[in-house]
Amino acid sequence: MTDAPARANIKVTTSPWGPEDQLGALNYLDPARAAHVLARADGRRVYDLSIDYFVGMPSFQAAGDPAYQLFMSHTPQGTVVDNLNGVGSEVNRHVCYSGDVVFMYTHTGTHIDALNHFGVDGEIYNNFKVDEHLGSRNWTRGGAEQIPPIVTRGVLFDVAGLKGVDCLDPSYAISIEDLQGCLERIGTELQAGDVALIRTGRMAFWPDGSKVLGNPPGVGLAAARWLTEQKIAAVAADQECVEVGPSEQEDNWLPGHCHFLAEAGVPMIELIDLEELARDGVNECAFIAAPIRLRGASGAPLRPLAIPFHPTT
Template structure:
């Protein structure tokens, strides 16, 4: 009886362990790692990226957002500007200052507009990056692991692949997608190389063509990289992958692909950050496809995502 019980228990543990292992893989940076591809930041790579500054110019990669900016439902933003303790012509006397001032109150989802997706954003079968269990990290007050506040400043070489140019049109259509062959062809034609630690951005023309003129259509669909393309790009070990679209992957998804499964491939399986709604249009218009990328996001403890405005230096 005792032997049978121990055998059954051993089998149960073996089954549970094999099932758990099948749902996640320990990070190549160690079982305790929380920053994934940010481990690729180094003084050497930063100095190399700085050499890409040829004209002394800078460009914001974030878009301007407000309460009317469309977002993945139910996300929204509300801003109020207030003048505390100044009703009825009162003057502020705190700290000996008898003047007047404005302050602002912001109620918002931080996954709106230009944003970074942290490694705790999308997972699969209850697990996130580096085998982080949703039951252990997903507190209502903030992630207990994988929070975006942990991410060091992302600094490195960035490249833009103009997929709209590759397909010979101003902008790709919703649901239009590209994979390894198209990415390689576009890179070769445009003289773009991609390497470990790079930030790789795809220009589809979607935001330039749709956000202002048809915001409802803009957020209802998008072109993007398919699952095969995501696995290819992940194999290059970039620091981050982004696009001028609100979700990076195509909506509707490519036939046979899971919806937003590229997020799982990049975030959960490889620890690679995603950058959404990147303002690539102005850089493409200037013929810039390689530059120094600098991002220091707001460090609110436990966040899953964060509104960002990376800077392109070229």
């Protein structure tokens, strides 16, 4: 059962950082705080929070987006036969040349949603309008290239662990009380500029697409609004959309996306692997991540890293 409001009533927000701002909540990132976080990091262990990309991997295709594909464009023997570089068979037999091409939806695998990914009534965050800022190929505002390297504190919200389960039930809506319970359990508070890492337990099933995609447990709208009120820089989750699905609001099919991106200016990181952090009890960490700078794109692949804090700090 849920007490979620029937309507989300989400509106695009004007940035408090000015009419040209394209960073949104990433403005909460602070170089001095980043230095402090890195000074606390214990570099003897680095957790890679990303997943592999491979042909046949689970991905969002429900709206017609393509599956991940990789094609070799050059092979060692093919180069000998084709001689496309014009250097002849002897040299090409000596130099073993391979190359490939990737074709994918930008919201495949571990990735970050840029602020132009979702909007409301023809506008994205900071009132950038479709008829003024969307060209034939891409947005001219709010794209993935605007996202700077993220170096800050990551805080693990192990909701599955709080509930004593391996994985939350399908379509479980994470509440404010759940999030606050996670913080109480680990004895910390969210601070401005943190990245909230939400664990539902679904990544334990990766790459079984029948268990990691569809009807995701995730953050309910009230909990999403509570998170952004804490001035987080970004939010991340171990499932495909951060928020609970299907939508609990009748006026919006992805209200969490619209709130995080268009209303709060908070980038969303999806399909992040938090299993090792939870297993090892790493509840706070130095969080480091940077997307590929795809100009104008609504999302980009991301390789997040987590470095535990030194036990004496």
